[in-house]
Amino acid sequence: MKVQQSFTKAKDQESKKAGTLYLVATPIGNLEDITLRAIRTLKEVDLIAAEDTRQTRKLLTHFEIPTRLVSYHEHNKSASGSELIRLLSEGLSIALVSDAGLPAISDPGAELVVAAAEQEIAVVPIPGANAALSALIISGLPTDRFLFTGFPPRERKALQEWLQQLRKQDATIICYESPHRVAKTLTAMLELWGDRDVAMVRELTKRFEEAARGTISECLAWLSEHPPLGEYCLVVAGANASDAKDLEGDDKPWWTELSLEEHVSRYEGQNLDRKEAIKLTAVDRGLAKRDVYNEIMRK
The missing domain is CATH 3.30.950.10 (Tetrapyrrole methylase, C-terminal domain)
Structure with missing residues (x-):
């Protein structure tokens, strides 16, 4: 079991070897969504890791935040995540932000939090807007x-x-x-x-x-x-x-009582062409597209 507690005393802060990962909420639309604490944190950390550096740079420019910005997103999370954990372990403080709102929700930031927690690196939320x-x-x-x-x-x-x-x-x-x-x-x-x-x-x-x-x-x-x-x-x-x-007790697929023709027609009623409707029907039933086509055309 690992317990993380807030470091409120100066001596505790001085004795803490690893840095801190801050999860900073950013505006979801209106720039006034950001909090005063978020602005202060972004100015004080050593590094800001952003999902989209172009989007975040606009925010930093608006609030005159000069902190160094690096990229951390779905496609580079393995390499970038390892490097961020290394820097945190060496004592740097890092703010993680997403394109908008709270980081680590439906984005790779969640994996960075897991890695930090495993290394007993403090993870601190800076609350704010959430869509x-x-x-x-x-x-x-x-x-x-x-x-x-x-x-x-x-x-x-x-x-x-x-x-x-x-x-x-x-x-x-x-x-x-x-x-x-x-x-x-x-x-x-x-x-x-x-x-x-x-x-x-x-x-x-x-x-x-x-x-x-x-x-x-x-x-x-x-x-x-x-x-x-x-x-x-x-x-x-x-x-x-x-x-x-x-x-209750009904776990059958929605198309169970439909014939193949009715199944295809239901998809066609959703503005899909016949070819796509046959393809989806085949996927639902685990059949080959050709078998569904031949069965329908036979009628």
């Missing part, structure tokens, strides 16, 4: 119990499995989604979860901040008339008591 929680509190949905799930899987089959695992969850569900995939994800939710209440939140704390509240089908209709722009935070109602009763 998921900001979306939750304006969603109009229950906030007493919620589950943050990051980004949904991109592949259709993986997405179906992900939704199946969450469909009995009675807590409010929060996830992020890109503008290019938000309609597809909502359509899949409608298929497996039913027409639940949802809030689509985007551009938080920015000039064009928007929260669209309604059922999933209403939000899909909204998106058909208002093309998605910017990254979305989806806040979806959990399964209610009647949903849970209906779903």
Whole structure:
């Protein structure tokens, strides 16, 4: 067991050999989201590790922060992470920031925290703005119990499995989604979860901040008339008591009772062409595309 405690006494600070990893929250839109403590920390640390140095440099320039900036992201986390741990072990203090909001949430910063904790390097949070929680509190949905799930899987089959695992969850569900995939994800939710209440939140704390509240089908209709722009935070109602009763003991895939033709037609109803619909049907059922095509064309 390892216990990390705050070093409040000067003698404790002087005796501490390793440096400190600070997880610093940055603005999610409006630059005024940043805290005074975050600005001070970014000025005082020896090094700032950023997910996107170009984005972070704009922030540092705005607040006149001269601290040296290095890159730490998904594609260089192995090499860069090892080097950052080495520097921390030698006594340097480092601030970790993401593109926006709290670092280590849906980004490789979480792995750096694990590595630091394993080396008994102090990890200190510098709280601030967070898109998921900001979306939750304006969603109009229950906030007493919620589950943050990051980004949904991109592949259709993986997405179906992900939704199946969450469909009995009675807590409010929060996830992020890109503008290019938000309609597809909502359509899949409608298929497996039913027409639940949802809030689509985007551009938080920015000039064009928007929260669209309604059922999933209403939000899909909204998106058909208002093309998605910017990254979305989806806040979806959990399964209610009647949903849970209906779903109890029912772990069958949504397409179980459909014929191959009906299965393909359901995908075509989601504005997919026949070729793509056949491909997805084959993936769902574990069949070869040719077999699905031949069976349908035979009728």
